[in-house]
Amino acid sequence: MSSTRGGRRTGRKPGIARRIKLWVRGTPPRRKYTWARRALQLVLLLLFSFQFLVSGVIIKGSLASSRLFEGHVPGLSAIEMMDFFAWLEQAAATHSPSAVSIIAVAVVFILYMLLLGRFFCGWVCPMDLLFSLFERKFTRMNAPPLTRPHHYGRVEGIIPLLLMLVYLALSVILGQPFFTSISPVASTTKLAAIIQGIIYNIPGAAVGLALSWATLTGIALFVNIIAEYVFGVKRLWCRFICPIGNIYGFIANRYSPLRVKVVHPEKCVKCNVCSMACPMSIDLVYYIANGRDIKDYRCLHCGRCAEVCPYGVLSLGFRLPKPAGQKTGGVREEGYWLEHP
Secondary structure, eight states: OOOEETTEEOSSOOOHHHHHHHHHHTOSSOOHHHHHHHHHHHHHHHHHHTGGGGTTSSEEEOSSEEEESTTOBTTBSOEEEEOHHHHHHHHHHHSOOOHHHHHHHHHHHHHIIIIISTHIIIIIOHHHHHHHHHHHHHOOTTOOOSSOHHHHHHHHHHHHHHHHHHHHHHHHHHTSOHHHHHOTGGGHHHHHHHHHHHHTTOTTTTHHHHHHHHHHHHHHHHHHHHHHHHHOOTTHIIIIIOHHHHHHHHHHTTTOSEEEEEOOGGGOOOOOHHHHHOTTOOOHHHHHHTTOOBOOTTOOOOOHHHHHOTTOOEEEEEOOOOOTTOEETTEEOOOSSSSOO
């Protein structure tokens, strides 16, 4: 990007101060959401990966179940946090969820349900970072999506629900949480054990865990790449296979204040740049045309659509949900499984 002086290009990149100012103001090309997301994802991944160096004082466990500030919370041994679907699998496997786990999942459930929606997928999950690194290399930008929202929206919403039931059934049969045990997202404790074994030179401690974690991560990445490169289906893992974010998408995205807002629908020229940039293939132009905020269960709240829009039509932020049945932009709010009535 070249800086300008007196309306002419100087051929030089803007200085650090100017670039920071552009980043804060969000002037094109806007990447402030992406950089903030990447920073948060990397910080959390490093904290979980090197939790043994601080004896778990700051954080301990995995992204599915963790303990924060152990021994440093007055009146509590630690702040317990547990993913909602991980709790469901644990309850299905043990048939007796503990009171501690109920409190732990309530903290996370309320956080996402009342405030953030599917924030976990776009801002916390390291798989989003991994998938994004390969999307630019392997995604066929001209490939049509496998599922068209105006024809197959309900089917696309039913598939992850059916898979959730399969995971829960397998947890009951096997007597242990099925998806939690095979998911790379929930296996960050294995990554920490691998790094610990390497640093402290523990014989054989890292080999088996490294192979296990690398295999799980590799399978998820391979499935995603094949779906995108061969069929043009973006984020197959996130849209269908992984229940961790989908369950928050179904429950919370419709009501959470954090959302992609349609702030200037009159400026939209239907260039479809936002829909092409969306990692979850949401038909954003439809929402914009009807003046409706993006409350689709697939929305990761990543803000990519707002970043690439050249006219400032979209914005990521907080907005209180409107009462049920209230009209927005002349269109009655409807279910978000089927975007096109």
